[in-house]
Amino acid sequence: MGNAVIQVRDLVMAYGERVIQREISFDVNAGDIFVIMGGSGCGKSSLLKHLLGLLEPAEGSITYGDTNFTTADPVTRQLLRRRWGITYQSGGLISAMTLAENVALPLEQYSDYSASEISEIVALKLALVGLDGFQSYMPSEISGGMRKRAALARAIALDPDILFFDEPSAGLDPISSRRLDDLILQLKESTGATVIMVTHELPSIFTIANNAIYLDADSKRMIETGDPNWMREHSEHAVVQQFLRREADTNAADHAS
Amino acid sequence: MTPSVEIDEHQKRLRLGGDWQQPSLPDPSAVLPLLENQAGNWQADVTDISAWDSRLHALLLRLHRILARRGDKLELTGAPETQQRLFHLATAVAPPTQAPKETPPLLSIPALREGLTQVGESFLDSLAFLGSAIQALFRVVTGRSSMRLRELVSSCYQSGPDALPIIVLTSVLVGMILAYLGAAQLQQFGAAVYVADLVAVGMLREMGALMTAVVMAGRTGAAYAAQLSTMQGNEEIDAIQTLGIDPMEFLVAPRIIALVCMMPLLVIFADALGILGGALVAGGMGVTPLQYISQLESVMTVTHFLVGLTKAFVFAMLIAVAGCRAGIKAGRSSAAVGQATTDAVVTSVVYLIIADAAINILCEQMSI
Ligand SMILES: Nc1ncnc2c1ncn2[C@@H]1O[C@H](COP(=O)(O)OP(=O)(O)O)[C@@H](O)[C@H]1O
Ligand SMILES: [Mg+2]
Numbered sequence: 036m037g038n039a040v041i042q043v044r045d046l047v048m049a050y051g052e053r054v055i056q057r058e059i060s061f062d063v064n065a066g067d068i069f070v071i072m073g074g075s076g077c078g079k080s081s082l083l084k085h086l087l088g089l090l091e092p093a094e095g096s097i098t099y100g101d102t103n104f105t106t107a108d109p110v111t112r113q114l115l116r117r118r119w120g121i122t123y124q125s126g127g128l129i130s131a132m133t134l135a136e137n138v139a140l141p142l143e144q145y146s147d148y149s150a151s152e153i154s155e156i157v158a159l160k161l162a163l164v165g166l167d168g169f170q171s172y173m174p175s176e177i178s179g180g181m182r183k184r185a186a187l188a189r190a191i192a193l194d195p196d197i198l199f200f201d202e203p204s205a206g207l208d209p210i211s212s213r214r215l216d217d218l219i220l221q222l223k224e225s226t227g228a229t230v231i232m233v234t235h236e237l238p239s240i241f242t243i244a245n246n247a248i249y250l251d252a253d254s255k256r257m258i259e260t261g262d263p264n265w266m267r268e269h270s271e272h273a274v275v276q277q278f279l280r281r282e283a284d285t286n287a288a289d290h291a292s
Numbered sequence: 293m294t295p296s297v298e299i300d301e302h303q304k305r306l307r308l309g310g311d312w313q314q315p316s317l318p319d320p321s322a323v324l325p326l327l328e329n330q331a332g333n334w335q336a337d338v339t340d341i342s343a344w345d346s347r348l349h350a351l352l353l354r355l356h357r358i359l360a361r362r363g364d365k366l367e368l369t370g371a372p373e374t375q376q377r378l379f380h381l382a383t384a385v386a387p388p389t390q391a392p393k394e395t396p397p398l399l400s401i402p403a404l405r406e407g408l409t410q411v412g413e414s415f416l417d418s419l420a421f422l423g424s425a426i427q428a429l430f431r432v433v434t435g436r437s438s439m440r441l442r443e444l445v446s447s448c449y450q451s452g453p454d455a456l457p458i459i460v461l462t463s464v465l466v467g468m469i470l471a472y473l474g475a476a477q478l479q480q481f482g483a484a485v486y487v488a489d490l491v492a493v494g495m496l497r498e499m500g501a502l503m504t505a506v507v508m509a510g511r512t513g514a515a516y517a518a519q520l521s522t523m524q525g526n527e528e529i530d531a532i533q534t535l536g537i538d539p540m541e542f543l544v545a546p547r548i549i550a551l552v553c554m555m556p557l558l559v560i561f562a563d564a565l566g567i568l569g570g571a572l573v574a575g576g577m578g579v580t581p582l583q584y585i586s587q588l589e590s591v592m593t594v595t596h597f598l599v600g601l602t603k604a605f606v607f608a609m610l611i612a613v614a615g616c617r618a619g620i621k622a623g624r625s626s627a628a629v630g631q632a633t634t635d636a637v638v639t640s641v642v643y644l645i646i647a648d649a650a651i652n653i654l655c656e657q658m659s660i
Contacts, residue, residue, distance in 0.1 A: 087530075088534075089530050089533060089534065117536065121531070121534055123527035123530060123531060125526050125527045126526060127526065127530060127531035128528070129531065130522075130526065130528060131443065131446070141535055144535050144537060145535075145536065
């Protein structure tokens with residue numbers, strides 16, 4: 036695959052002795068919207084943190100373009116990271132800074148823009164997520180949904196090439212969550228960025244994803260990979276189909292007795 | 293109607309009846325051995341039950357598990373539809389195969405060894421943390437860091453002015469305690485006026501710095517740990533790292549600098565108030581203010597004062613490093629915040645006492 040942006044090969048993730056997932060291999064191509072699926076606690080956030088270099092693989096490798104990220108030195112990693120935008124599952128906004136300062140942080144850190152340019156970009160990005168006018172609010176002063184959007188504004192501050200989202204719409208009401216999906220899709224289309232996201236939301240998965248993997252907590256393996264629409268109809272794994280059709284195995288109790 | 297359990301051993305049938313929501317229920321222990329010994333499926337007839345309760349379901353599940361262990365079943369008859377379904381839900385899942393986690397006895401050789409290893413590891417880890425903190429401080433000093441002035445100012449405010457009221461209270465009281473302690477002994481020799489010496493030397497060299505440090509460990513050290521571990525749980529530290537900012541410079545350095553700058557000031561303040569507290573007690577013993585002051589003049593030397601300040605500096609470093617380390621190393625759950633604060637306070641108090649003893653021995657050897 037020539038145009039793979041990210042290649043993961045035989046990744047084993049572990050916290051100390053405890054292995055979370057093993058034998059994870061996949062490619063993310065340029066322009067993909069790639070979804071990491073799986074039940075709670077199967078290691079989706081952990082996988083994302085491995086991709087971000089916040090956790091180190093127990094085994095295996097992660098490659099960005101031609102750069103082996105796993106063995107790269109801090110400077111090389113930093114060069115790659117400046118082209119990324121990231122939102123975290125629990126927000127990750129700096130609680131001691133206002134929304135404007137949060138969104139300005141990547142700009143100050145990675146660009147040479149002047150202070151007035153930065154504040155204009157901050158206003159633009161906040162407007163894009165519907166939060167213009169909230170510049171001087173602290174993260175603790177706004178609602179959970181607004182925090183998610185503010186985090187998104189910070190993630191897109193530098194027009195990144197790769198966007199990483201960890202459950203961007205989890206915990207939002209259906210309308211806000213839908214709006215956030217639309218926003219992600221529009222951003223993706225206007226910038227051509229590659230998107231890697233963890234999500235449970237079925238509408239997000241089917242309307243925006245074109246590639247996905249499913250991590251299984253019991254077998255500690257990636258049991259399915261491909262287009263989620265295809266997976267829903269053709270996966271060999273009952274659990275994947277159930278996940279995508281949102282059918283819990285409610286009849287199990289009756290069968291068992 | 294009282295709840296009842298009737299056993300029909302031949303038909304292998306239990307008849308349960310009555311109101312199971314009543315406070316006292318029949319003791320099932322008579323039934324259990326019967327079920328264990330009589331092979332084959334059993335029936336539980338619950339037609340006569342007038343009121344259901346979770347305790348009844350719990351009993352049924354327990355009976356079911358006894359039978360399931362040898363491959364038999366408990367059949368529920370006469371239950372209303374909803375209760376029947378609840379029973380199925382409970383029994384559909386196989387009983388846990390994993391043995392419940394064993395809690396090791398509190399006092400055992402392996403537990404003791406593990407505890408000691410942990411102390412050793414935590415000490416080495418603290419040293420490594422101190423090393424990287426010093427590196428970060430060096431980058432701050434040479435102006436190549438991402439530390440924000442505002443973070444420093446707010447940390448200074450927290451560990452300085454905010455701490456004043458409690459320092460006032462503790463140091464006046466400590467001064468008075470020292471005075472009482474000395475007065476009781478000195479009065480026997482008619483030398484009550486020397487209380488001033490005791491209070492002054494005690495506060496300047498020892499108690500001013502140590503008491504302030506203990507208060508600051510509980511106050512600021514714990515606060516540092518709580519703040520940083522909350523940020524860890526909130527993935528703020530992850531965000532900072534991926535933005536190319538070193539958390540040691542951005543979060544740890546300003547906190548250390550703040551405490552190291554503020555502690556000596558607090559200690560000077562505490563020394564003065566402690567001596568004042570001593571004067572109050574001495575006054576009560578008939579030592580006039582004039583006597584007290586002239587006595588102070590003869591005993592208060594720059595050396596005593598500097599020993600106290602050196603301690604303040606060292607203690608501040610220890611408290612800040614222990615607090616920040618506990619916060620940065622914390623896990624991501626909310627329980628981790630509590631653990632981090634406890635960890636911060638306990639380690640810093642232990643380090644304080646060790647450092648204090650070490651400095652005193654050093655001074656003794658150098659005859660300072
Ligand atoms: N910092 C950590 N230390 C130890 N175990 C962790 C840590 N973070 C997550 N885990 C464990 O790893 C597993 C996967 O967690 P996570 O990646 O957060 O799951 P997901 O995002 O899929 O819900 C869970 O069992 C969790 O308990
Ligand atoms: Mg997660």
